Amino acid sequence: MTDTLDKILAEIDAEADAARDRLMDWLRIPSISAQPAHAADCLRAAEWARDRLATIGFTAALRPTAGHPAVVAHHPGPGGSAPHLLFYGHYDVQPADPLPLWHSAPFEPVIAEGPQGRRVVARGAVDDKGQVSMWLEALRAWHTVAGGPPCRVTVLLEGEEEVGSPSLDAFLAANKAELAADVAVISDTNMWDIATPAITTRLRGMVYAQIDLHAASRDLHSGLYGGAALNPINALTRILGGLQDSEGRVQIPGFYDGVAEVSDAQAAEWASLGFDEAAFLGEIGLSHAAGERGRGALERLWARPTADLNGIWGGYTGEGGKTVIAAEAHAKLSCRLVPGQDPAKVAEGIRRFVAERLPPGARAEVSILNTTPGIEVPAESRWVAAARSALAAEYGRPAVLVGSGGSIPVVESLRRLLGLDSLLVGFGLNDDQVHSPNEKFELTCLHRGARSHARMLAAFAGR
Amino acid sequence: MTDTLDKILAEIDAEADAARDRLMDWLRIPSISAQPAHAADCLRAAEWARDRLATIGFTAALRPTAGHPAVVAHHPGPGGSAPHLLFYGHYDVQPADPLPLWHSAPFEPVIAEGPQGRRVVARGAVDDKGQVSMWLEALRAWHTVAGGPPCRVTVLLEGEEEVGSPSLDAFLAANKAELAADVAVISDTNMWDIATPAITTRLRGMVYAQIDLHAASRDLHSGLYGGAALNPINALTRILGGLQDSEGRVQIPGFYDGVAEVSDAQAAEWASLGFDEAAFLGEIGLSHAAGERGRGALERLWARPTADLNGIWGGYTGEGGKTVIAAEAHAKLSCRLVPGQDPAKVAEGIRRFVAERLPPGARAEVSILNTTPGIEVPAESRWVAAARSALAAEYGRPAVLVGSGGSIPVVESLRRLLGLDSLLVGFGLNDDQVHSPNEKFELTCLHRGARSHARMLAAFAGR
Known part of the structure; x- marks a missing residue:
């Protein structure tokens, strides 16, 4: 199998420029879910994703909801006892205003040079078209090299995440059997830094x-x-x-x-991250930390x-x-x-x-x-273990388990309505300007994120 | 002198209808100081007052300010050691909106029957054209019967009281010598009730x-x-x-x-007024008093x-x-x-x-x-004593000394810039709808207020 995975990673490397171009095509569609004038664009962005999935061996269809349509796609994988993954993402994006603050048109993606290498700049570059593109590219490479992924895969892309997912719960409930899986995989979170992958296991x-x-x-x-x-x-x-x-x-x-009090092991891991709270607050003009006295900075943000x-x-x-x-x-x-x-x-x-x-x-x-409710994903699950080994192989260092101070409502919906835990492995960076002008995604994150997803597919399958 | 005063009071009685008509003439001029479209009306209202003063022996003139003009008038009185009074009032009125809530046109005064007798209804009926009319009528009667008031009298009417008197301080400072007097007399406050006169000695x-x-x-x-x-x-x-x-x-x-703590005598006087705080608060939908515990209701409103x-x-x-x-x-x-x-x-x-x-x-x-600053007018002054005796003679009961929870900025300006204490004797009632639709003034207040002012002029002069 190592031989197959090597070929798949080589395929991803060979396709890097083409993968970037595919993402830029998708970014040109202004699928702003909040603005009724862009309803047709939302439909086009959904069709784009459906068509991409169809070219890599999936049975893919648009599915009506009370709002913008969902994209649902299935790949049987190799059959047998292979695990069944549900990839969740969203094709809609935030409005682009305030427009005057953009250095380039939000829906005319450009490649720009930044301090950490080249990046694509556009609304949706990272949230969530860029992050979805990583696993689409990984699934594409598995399809090209091995004829399909080593797991059974269901894909769910919604078009209303940026407006609070008003139709999602009803859609999940109505399609419970079809969306059944062993675990959900979501890329809509950040790395610790550009060299350190992260798995988010806690959401407030x-x-x-x-x-x-x-x-x-x-x-x-x-x-x-x-x-x-x-x-x-x-x-x-x-x-x-x-x-x-x-x-x-x-x-x-x-x-x-x-x-619950944070475990000693968890506290030690967070302490080892070297989070610089003074810098974190200094960036927003604050000189003193607020919150509960006697608690660590990451503990206050993630676990209190x-x-x-x-x-x-x-x-x-x-x-x-x-x-x-x-x-x-x-x-x-x-x-x-x-x-x-x-x-x-x-x-x-x-x-x-x-x-x-x-x-x-x-x-x-x-x-x-x-x-x-706050959500905690079991850090000792086979999915987290598989993801950690895949990420360590890609980055040469262990992935860190982090929390998020915010909520990702779909995680709670997936647990409540489908009984699914989510594996939150994202490749965004803190400076990606999510929801702000000049949103960007580092090309190295796109590329190594795709490689990581390819490795995770292998690891989930136990190969 | 009693004979003269009796004739003056009889003259006021004989002129009651004419006095009412003169007030209604003044009320027909919509002298809204806040609205530039009514600048010419403000001028007309000032001219009306000037002309009235000229017919009763005053040297009267309009005087420019940075805003609407002031009316200044002088009467030498009998000469000798007679005291010198400064009557202050204002000829401008509040805007009339909301117009739909008026039962009659705000600048077409009407006589209406109320539970306490007949009343004039119009914007400015009490604040302050009605209250100024009382002392104009008193001065008129003194002029008719005795050839002039028993005191030297200066009149100052401003046209910007309802917009915060922006030009007043500069006008007082620039005309300090001309406006010199022994005491200021102001009618812009209320009686305790329709049968009980009041002198306001405290302003917050x-x-x-x-x-x-x-x-x-x-x-x-x-x-x-x-x-x-x-x-x-x-x-x-x-x-x-x-x-x-x-x-x-x-x-x-x-x-x-x-x-300072309120004196026992003051506290006893306020207690004797029988103020019904539950009713006062019940009218605005409140069931419990706020403010400092252990303090009386009027003390909290006037002296804390x-x-x-x-x-x-x-x-x-x-x-x-x-x-x-x-x-x-x-x-x-x-x-x-x-x-x-x-x-x-x-x-x-x-x-x-x-x-x-x-x-x-x-x-x-x-x-x-x-x-x-808060203001306290000495309650033992000769002016208060004279006013109390005059009011007791008119109403057959003593005037009460009350406080006001609000401020009357001119009182502070007169003290600061001219060194003058103010005697605040007003004949409005709490239900006069000041600044609200259907502002009214009881005709009995107009009439007995004029008689009271005639008596006070005599008392100030020691007659």
């Missing part, structure tokens, strides 16, 4: 709440009523000002229930829950002064959750936190806008 | 501040940075949530320096300083959820001050309060938008 979840505080039946003159009338902005700051104690611990009742106010408003917010006591005040609060926390219990804790601090005469509404 | 001042908190150099993704990056909204609520302690006491350093947040904003305030950690957060804070507090010290206390609570890495700007 979320509870998002809006808090509306009501006091008097109308706005009041602060001279005539100040000293007698409840001020809902004072009350709201008094309530929310107690969200954290002086050590940065969140004071919502039951908030830390189920939060948070309570951040995302918005606040009330009263007069224009120029100059207006002496009003407002009738109401509002805030938006999001808690990032870690595995083990129950989102419903956290939501209930937020309600209790507000109710217990509500001054007499005020009325509060707490609306829960969103709940997603 | 103000320090108005804007607080701008800055953290990161740009908005951040709360998943990627939550747990490491300082959140300025959390920080702002934490700072401002501590403005009051659990007893409602303001925690700004030095805030209560110079605040406050710290009210008038506005707050930051981050995402639209529909739904956005997981952003904002770069900045803002609030507007106004403190109502009582006599004895130094506004500059309170402003400095606000700066210290914020600075002492600022988390490391945050930057705060505190901008002071306005400072006005």
